[in-house]
Amino acid sequence: MEEGFVVCQICSGIMREASVWEGEITCLVCSESQDLNPVRIVHNAVNQLEVKCPILRDCTWNGKLSEAENHLDNCNSFKLQCVDCEVTIIRGEYDNHKVNTCILREIKCEYCFKQGKAKYQEIHNEVCNEYPISCPNNCGEKFPRSKLSQHKSKCKYEKISCPYTQYGCEAKSMLRRDLLAHKKEFYIEHTDMSLTRIKILEGENSHLKKELSEMAMEGKIMKQLDGVEWEIKYVYKLPNNDKLVGPIVYINNYKLDSLY
Template sequence: MSQGAACPKVYIYMCPVCGVDAVSTTPAHLVASVLDTLEISCPFNHYRAVTAKGDTTHKFRCKWRGKLGSLSDHLIGCPAYPVKCPKCHVEVGRHQLGQHLKSMCPEREVACPHCQTLCLVKNAQKHLTQCQEYSVPCPNDCGEKIRRKHLDAHQDTCPKRKVSCPLPFCNTEVVKSDLSQHLSLDMMHYHLAQLGGYFASKADMYNIIEAAREENSLLRRDVQALTERDEAREREITSLREMVAALTQSVAELKGQR
């Protein structure tokens, strides 16, 4: 190779002889035979992968040192050589890919610790909002945590659930644990007021029912009158039909006498 032969570009940060950046500059004073014998370190002895978002991920270090001519063979199996995760596409060192897929990749599947359903780790929090085995606080603030699938059944026994007052004239809803207090003598004036309103509403209802009955009676009389009128008209129609039949017969007899 002549003195002006180009130094082949290799994936190192700087020329180990002259210190010039070998990726962007080709040292003209080195020949290939000399370069192949140079002692170099793996270009990934100080390397950080950067994601598409610009975030720096894990630091990889490779302690390999050897001849420049052996670099290509080394890179084939270099444990720190950056490879992309097949699921999340983040660059990690080749030796870290297995651990990344197992415990770091956001696209890996994990089992819910409550129901054992498999879901992507990035969706784990969303799954907890629907997981039927996940314990959630009682919506009535009774202090208990109940599995989501048992919430409906808990409402039947929860001391903080709302129940209707058993008195027929009281429409109040109270917390179950406060029902005894609601029915105590201390609430008598309240219930007497409710009772007065109840009877007033009953009286109003009675008046409404009586008015409806009277209106119904009037409608019945109207229906009866219409029925009688229809029957009278039906009798008139029958009489007219008989007259038409008699006239028709008379006409036929007259025609027969001619």
């Protein structure tokens, strides 16, 4: 008897005796020899049963039991693990996760166009030179971070000092927008400061002209002595007054008078 053959108890006994004496199994209805496996028949019958998706989470699939395994391979409610961030997510949301929500997906900064992981986007925004920031003086303007210094150089709410503080003006902190009014108010004082400064510069200029003239004269003398062997020998003597004497100049071995 073929293993797994399913029949009722009475038929089982009759067929068992037939197989012992005759050496084969015959159908009790048609008397034909059989090579059937009723377990397989039952299995096939079960596979035809109508079932629902084993996962059930938002899945409305209905079908035969034999199709359930294939359905699981494509069921949108089946849970998968992201190969990058290892987050568990249902298949139906996997593609969207990889493109839009995975923290380890590659993205491009919309301001400087550098690529990096989405996980570090906020950190990148804190240092990105092209990321738009607001004026720290609350003037209402926005600009790339790299333009901050340029903006502050003209922002009307930036705190500055009067240009005349280096000449004595005490206005060391004011908003740029108030500078014009300050200049108008202290016009006379600023003029006096400028005149005083001009006088100082004229004195310094006169002194520099004198030094330049002396240097030009020395250069002329050095040019005349160009090519002549000369050296300065320091001969120190201690006369009765205990003062040092020297140096003594020799040009082409001819002694000149002491420079002192």
